[in-house]
């Protein structure tokens with residue numbers, strides 16, 4: 084019966100249609116409500132870092148202070164070797180190409196995971212507070228705490244290195260009273276006088292200037308910027324040389340005269356190479372281009388030389404700023420002496436918003452060469468896929484010889500590869516960063532104390548990264564017995580622990596922090612917790628934490644050194660804390676951290 088059929092269809096069709104519409108409407112409404120909820124939610128509930136900001140900024144300083152100007156006005160010295168008239172200005176970041184985002188897109192966390200993370204975060208906080216309290220009680224305004232002899236010592240000009248270095252850590256941990264008290268002490272520092280006649284420009288720059296600027300950026304306390312400028316002008320005085328290249332050590336009395344300083348014949352490459360980020364940031368913060376102008380010739384020099392060295396892409400460990408020679412030399416490493424020159428190429432690239440394209444070239448160039456020459460797969464019992472950063476000597480004939488020695492300092496490189504990989508959109512380099520970081524985590528886990536020695540050697544796999552690398556027990560034994568100071572007790576895979584100490588260094592947890600923030604993979608948080616527990620236990624003293632003299636032997640009481648470096652609170656504990664904090668606290672999309680873990684805000 085076609086009519087009925089038609090009728091039914093006509094009756095049904097609109098009804099069906101209506102029902103569909105209604106269902107869709109409901110879905111749309113529900114979706115809308117969800118969106119509205121999240122939209123309002125994102126307005127209503129501030130992130131944890133916003134809450135922290137409010138807490139730290141509420142009310143006047145808990146410790147009022149008076150700014151005391153330094154006894155020398157470093158900004159008004161007449162220089163014998165002034166800069167050229169035309170100062171070079173900060174480059175304008177390219178308009179259209181904003182840099183790629185760095186951090187993993189973290190999802191909402193399950194309450195169980197959150198509880199664990201919060202407990203760990205609090206444990207790190209408690210240890211930091213204990214160390215800070217001891218510094219405050221026994222070494223106040225001195226450079227470092229001697230945790231065993233319960234007093235302080237000065238090694239960095241006596242301007243309270245631990246205090247300045249710790250400022251931003253105190254802020255990030257929400258320790259408002261401690262922070263304000265420290266700021267009041269900073270207001271009284273005299274950068275016109277030094278406890279030693281020579282001021283180390285590198286350490287002064289990364290610890291003090293970096294610390295002051297980062298604390299200013301977080302808290303906006305003007306006194307911190309004022310002190311940063313005083314100190315920045317002292318460092319700037321280090322460029323008062325015939326060729327306008329910086330000295331390594333500033334003779335403070337000669338600097339006051341303004342009559343000119345002598346550049347040393349040779350320095351480690353990290354010394355000039357690690358002034359760039361801080362001085363560029365100081366120009367950004369003050370609007371005064373002179374600091375950036377001062378570092379430009381350093382970038383020019385390293386850029387010109389990069390492909391002219393014995394290992395093109397990499398710089399020899401020793402360079403001459405006097406002769407402006409960064410190419411002669413046959414020893415190459417990413418460890419001590421060189422490390423942060425490489426770290427600062429991608430970081431300065433980020434700070435300048437991509438406005439100086441040569442920094443991307445410098446970054447690509449060194450990463451390419453490091454992968455080819457310095458990194459090796461170690462031969463280890465479980466054949467895990469990881470990389471170690473070694474050293475290379477180039478002989479007279481130009482042949483590169485790998486020395487399979489690495490050091491804790493070189494562990495920063497995993498994080499730098501991951502960061503640079505993101506910045507330059509190279510997933511392969513993020514993966515290389517992960518394998519390098521795994522190498523350091525492996526070293527921590529292998530030793531019976533759970534800590535990595537300061538310097539060690541392993542057996543490199545031949546055939547580099549592609550071929551499988553089978554464990555050869557006999558080969559490892561032979562290599563170990565060959566060593567001049569043969570130690571039969573080392574874990575399998577390690578042939579020496581040339582320097583068996585752990586001196587509270589941050590580089591391994593630094594890379595783990597970068598891997599966590601960049602990949603969001605839980606393995607890194609777990610690795611961080613294992614490392615924290617081992618380090619906290621092994622370095623523990625009644626007052627705080629102390630360097631350990633030998634991490635290769637598990638003793639109930641490890642032999643310790645009477646010293647707590649300022650980077651322990653500034654870097655190591657900060658990185659541990661950040662790994663266990665919500666990832667928006669010092670997001671890598673908002674900040675770049677200097678080599679002392681001091682965050683500088685990116686101008687995006």
Ligand SMILES: *[C@@H]1O[C@H](CO)[C@@H](O)[C@H](O)[C@H]1NC(C)=O
Pocket residue numbers: 154273276277278
């Ligand atoms: C500089 O410091 C020394 C001790 O470190 C002190 O004796 C001297 O008076 C100080 N000079 C000035 C100008 O503050």
Ligand SMILES: *[C@@H]1O[C@H](CO)[C@@H](O)[C@H](O)[C@H]1NC(C)=O
Pocket residue numbers: 386387389390444445448
């Ligand atoms: C070095 O050489 C590479 C490969 O030819 C090139 O891409 C790069 O731009 C060069 N770097 C510098 C600093 O000249």
